[in-house]
């Protein structure tokens with residue numbers, strides 16, 4: 191439940207109301223917006239005297255919130271959140287493209303791909319060091335050595351890096367990583383989310399393979415309620431009955447998230463489709479639907495990639511995609527972040 195106050199509310203009135211509500215066993219909070227102040231109430235609201243509160247001259251409205259998520263809810267935070275990563279912003283018109291290989295494989299590979307994607311106009315390098323693979327017999331990633339190579343590529347190009355954390359025991363290794371990715375398979379690893387809520391690094395929270403939007407929002411809530419407000423959502427396709435594509439890209443999740451949440455949302459068309467040739471049309475669709483960025487897999491030689499070759503663009507193909515999507519980004523009123 192939230193109580194929206196008007197500009198007449200004094201500090202004494204607010205304090206008294208908070209005290210009364212606290213005495214009912216409710217957890218209260220105050221949000222100071224640019225134009226309005228809002229009191230948030232969490233807990234059993236059955237004893238709240240709704241009519242009495244409405245009658246107060248300094249109260250504009252009182253509303254029940256049916257969604258169980260609060261911190262990521264647009265109602266409590268009407269303005270779009272802008273997440274700051276190194277020297278760039280994501281959200282509210284700042285469009286960020288993160289590209290790179292599914293897995294970091296060698297130093298030459300990651301430095302070459304980093305330079306090529308930078309030249310093509312991206313502002314962040316992605317690459318997996320710890321890889322969540324369906325089969326234990328598949329390449330598992332280079333682990334901490336892969337992380338070191340990513341950091342070398344960051345140094346060589348100046349691109350901030352985003353990479354996946356698979357286990358909290360590795361968190362110390364991530365101190366120079368700019369954005370920590372929580373992969374689809376870990377979206378509901380609640381202990382991990384709680385711990386990430388205590389750090390102030392930006393978190394890229396991918397949507398779980400079969401997660402509803404509400405479950406996804408609740409996962410963002412785990413991070414944000416711990417104090418870390420720097421969450422970027424990533425729609426990466428969900429499992430449906432369709433087998434023609436690896437997953438089904440839920441384009442409608444973008445306007446839905448924009449409606450219910452203030453967090454920035456990016457789209458990963460590579461994992462969503464599993465098909466190189468579909469990356470461009472779905473990137474365009476994502477931009478048109480209101481996404482704040484894209485994550486695209488690019489490999490120096492997709493036919494030899496140790497993971498996800500079938501969905502990875504080679505650097506020349508990626509140049510073309512970038513050329514074709516840039517005008518759409520500006521047409522949609524967004525500005526592409528520069529490296």
Ligand code: PEP
Nearest residue numbers: 318373374375396426461
């Ligand atoms: C990835 O980004 O490499 C990855 C494994 O993604 P997801 O968690 O979306 O499958």
Ligand code: MN
Nearest residue numbers: 292487497498
């Ligand atoms: Mn991948």
